[in-house]
Amino acid sequence: MLDALPSVLPAEGNLSDLLAVMDAKAAADGVYVRCDIGGGRSLHLLRLAGVAERAPLAVVIPLDTDGLDRIEAATRLLCALMRRSVPPDRRLTERQRQRARRMLQAVDGRMSGASYRDIAQALYGPDRVGEESWKTSALRDAVMGFVRDARAMIGGGYRRLLRRRRRK
Structure with missing residues (x-):
């Protein structure tokens, strides 16, 4: 402000x-x-x-x-x-950025009518998805988690990403 x-x-x-x-x-x-x-x-x-x-x-x-x-x-x-080197925003690690990206890709696909399997193929490739039984696949659980977490993020949870970690 x-x-x-x-x-x-x-x-x-x-x-x-x-x-x-x-x-x-x-x-x-x-x-x-x-x-x-x-x-x-x-x-x-x-x-x-x-x-x-x-x-x-x-x-x-x-x-x-x-x-x-x-x-x-x-x-x-x-x-x-002051034309000095601007320090990077370090609130999100590279891994957290990658997860957030996958979450948003997954929820975008789901909101566009894609199945969890279709989303997994887009994220991980059809060869990797086809290697396992879909009903027991860890990739299925991961994609479902991405969609669940992205919906929570869309509902206001994104603010957590923008804040420093706090001691409880």
């Missing part, structure tokens, strides 16, 4: 004029923008309502359980604005 720079802070050296806005969408609570941070990556930001477009800005970080995630995003934004 971006707000007007408080008057107690100096406006000199503010980097807000360097924001490379790719998309902007006005809403009641402000303007949602997507900013280019280089390397084909972007950050989604909200410029709060009432903040002038060219005004010096400050990042608002609420003191909540998502604070560390927001600090990391603010660091990435500042690195991009």
